[in-house]
Amino acid sequence: MSFLADDELHGRGSATRDEHIAALFAASQFQALGLEPGGDNGTFLQKVTLPNPLPEDAKQHLSKLEDTPRKETWNAIAILRGSSAPKETVLLTAHLDHLGIGPSVNGDNIYNGADDDASGTTAVLALAHILATGRRPRRTIVFALFGSEEIGGFGNRAFLAHPPVPLASIVANLEFEMIGRPDPAVPAGALWLTGFNRTNLGPELVKHGAHLVNDPHMGQHFFRRSDNYALALQGIIAQTVSSFGLHKDYHQPSDDLRSIDFTHMNDAISSMVAPINWLVNTTWKPQWNFGRKPWHQAIPN
Numbered sequence: 283m284s285f286l287a288d289d290e291l292h293g294r295g296s297a298t299r300d301e302h303i304a305a306l307f308a309a310s311q312f313q314a315l316g317l318e319p320g321g322d323n324g325t326f327l328q329k330v331t332l333p334n335p336l337p338e339d340a341k342q343h344l345s346k347l348e349d350t351p352r353k354e355t356w357n358a359i360a361i362l363r364g365s366s367a368p369k370e371t372v373l374l375t376a377h378l379d380h381l382g383i384g385p386s387v388n389g390d391n392i393y394n395g396a397d398d399d400a401s402g403t404t405a406v407l408a409l410a411h412i413l414a415t416g417r418r419p420r421r422t423i424v425f426a427l428f429g430s431e432e433i434g435g436f437g438n439r440a441f442l443a444h445p446p447v448p449l450a451s452i453v454a455n456l457e458f459e460m461i462g463r464p465d466p467a468v469p470a471g472a473l474w475l476t477g478f479n480r481t482n483l484g485p486e487l488v489k490h491g492a493h494l495v496n497d498p499h500m501g502q503h504f505f506r507r508s509d510n511y512a513l514a515l516q517g518i519i520a521q522t523v524s525s526f527g528l529h530k531d532y533h534q535p536s537d538d539l540r541s542i543d544f545t546h547m548n549d550a551i552s553s554m555v556a557p558i559n560w561l562v563n564t565t566w567k568p569q570w571n572f573g574r575k576p577w578h579q580a581i582p583n
């Protein structure tokens with residue numbers, strides 16, 4: 283996390299050289315763990331060419347940020363092949379990129395994105411380490427770190443178009459977003475799960491030790507605001523784990539390592555180990571609750 287959120291990575295701007303370096307770093311971690319490559323041509327990287335010209339909403343996101351060519355973005359993907367149920371997949375994800383260099387605030391123009399989302403990336407890398415060094419799970423686990431989430435989810439969409447395993451094999455996706463600080467709106471030590479009431483995944487993970495609660499910020503529509511949503515729109519059970527407490531450092535240069543609560547973050551990741559270990563070894567499959575699929579738009583979250 284110190285590497286990802288260091289000033290030297292210039293805030294990992296979407297589709298920049300810095301995002302590519304972050305992806306290479308993650309890939310080298312996956313490789314060191316002896317995981318199977320899930321990217322292009324036997325590598326851990328998936329290269330994604332961005333549309334040219336970029337769509338208007340992406341241009342809008344970039345309008346105040348460093349003016350640099352944004353031609354390609356990178357996903358880092360690794361696979362831990364399951365033992366007895368290799369055709370069932372649990373997908374663990376986060377996003378590599380952040381805003382990069384932008385307008386100066388109090389003399390700082392590097393948007394480090396320590397919480398958003400170096401914290402989630404670190405969680406996925408830590409879980410990869412734990413799961414790869416333990417007993418081989420029943421189910422296959424895919425670890426995917428997406429590029430260009432901040433400008434419209436280009437990495438994630440390319441992953442869906444060219445998945446390393448069939449999308450139909452994905453039993454569940456957990457995205458990790460902003461777990462670097464506790465959320466005062468939920469009990470101490472708790473994380474929230476977007477779309478908690480949409481599926482039976484959250485309650486079942488809770489039964490297996492997860493400190494997951496319902497997302498307390500329903501008006502923010504967080505279920506629809508991260509990479510999980512594009513997967514959910516395909517019918518995949520895909521939800522985001524977070525403890526974002528709407529802090530003032532969101533999308534500011536002050537979202538750096540100094541504002542991270544490492545005790546909280548360590549507890550947060552640790553608390554998910556047993557429930558995920560259960561999920562990758564069970565035969566149980568989560569389901570959407572009746573009338574709660576993402577295209578049932580009447581539901582706020």
Ligand SMILES: [Zn+2]
Nearest residue numbers: 377398399459
């Ligand atoms: Zn994010």
